[in-house]
Amino acid sequence: MMGSTEIAQQVLRLRLAQMLINERYKSGEFKIPIHLAMGHEAIAIAVSRAMTTDDQLVLPHRNIHYNLARAARFKPVLDEFLLNASGIAGARLGSMNLANPGDGVRYSSSILGNALPVAAGIGLGLRVKESPGIVFVVTGDGAIEEGAFVETLTFMRTYDVSGLVVVENNGWSMSTTIAQRRCAIHLDRLAEAFDIPYRRVTGNDVYAYVRVLQEVRDQTARDRRPAIVEVDLHTLGDWRADPDGRYINYHAGPAPTVEMRTWPVLRESHEDPVYALMDHVDMTLLQGIADEQLALLKAELA
Numbered sequence: 001m002m003g004s005t006e007i008a009q010q011v012l013r014l015r016l017a018q019m020l021i022n023e024r025y026k027s028g029e030f031k032i033p034i035h036l037a038m039g040h041e042a043i044a045i046a047v048s049r050a051m052t053t054d055d056q057l058v059l060p061h062r063n064i065h066y067n068l069a070r071a072a073r074f075k076p077v078l079d080e081f082l083l084n085a086s087g088i089a090g091a092r093l094g095s096m097n098l099a100n101p102g103d104g105v106r107y108s109s110s111i112l113g114n115a116l117p118v119a120a121g122i123g124l125g126l127r128v129k130e131s132p133g134i135v136f137v138v139t140g141d142g143a144i145e146e147g148a149f150v151e152t153l154t155f156m157r158t159y160d161v162s163g164l165v166v167v168e169n170n171g172w173s174m175s176t177t178i179a180q181r182r183c184a185i186h187l188d189r190l191a192e193a194f195d196i197p198y199r200r201v202t203g204n205d206v207y208a209y210v211r212v213l214q215e216v217r218d219q220t221a222r223d224r225r226p227a228i229v230e231v232d233l234h235t236l237g238d239w240r241a242d243p244d245g246r247y248i249n250y251h252a253g254p255a256p257t258v259e260m261r262t263w264p265v266l267r268e269s270h271e272d273p274v275y276a277l278m279d280h281v282d283m284t285l286l287q288g289i290a291d292e293q294l295a296l297l298k299a300e301l302a
Ligand SMILES: Cc1ncc(C[n+]2csc(CCOP(=O)(O)OP(=O)(O)O)c2C)c(N)n1
Pocket: 061, 062, 110, 111, 112, 113, 139, 140, 141, 142, 143, 144, 168, 170, 172, 173, 174, 251
């Protein structure tokens, strides 16, 4: 099936913007840690496209992909990371707390799990004001260990809050894998316990993700109850070996393996949302779009 090139364009822009940031990261330009999200592009584009102008988005420490997807321009986000006054939040929020209310990014937090109860409150506010909007909240698979995760679902379900909870399942929390640190948490069964919708998306098919997110968003708005979307993804860019010689995914920091070749694929597998675009859009066309997007991003910085 061929897909709209606009979606491919957005995924490529998001990847290329992060690659440009990564290059500057390696040259030591940032005074604050940046949590890159290469490999997370498909869900960020799907969430952003599913949002209506009334919807609100609440984010965790790794929020660059959603912030870049929502912001019309790249430079103000980069300037914020550089703590320049021209930054999108006037250099007051930096990376882990970056919000942009004008584009629907209401709040983000460096405190693990904190995005969830804040989203519950924002969602309650939307309900009380009879807004047609819903709240989207993103959490990592590590942060769902925080009690606030279950408390937020309880609160949202009890108070008829339309809240779409996106769980980014990358298999990591700092430098430990989820399998090393805790028991499995079967979110499908947790959703069943709360009698709320649950969807799991996998394989980085951004076109399919857009459809699922739109469906769940509308269901959440209509039914006035929370929903969980669990997304399997890979945070691409291994950056150091542990003493046993195994590789540990980066938590924050530049990704040294990233090299731009003919076009910005990091891994030739469906673990990479850019590679997965080839299922929908012709490779030559994709290369042209990537060149165009890179030129546009560079023009913003010139
Ligand atoms: C309350 C709190 N405890 C610990 C930390 C340190 N910390 C930052 S990110 C992180 C792991 C996050 O894992 P996950 O939620 O899966 O997000 P990912 O980095 O994998 O995207 C931890 C423990 C923190 N920021 N806040």
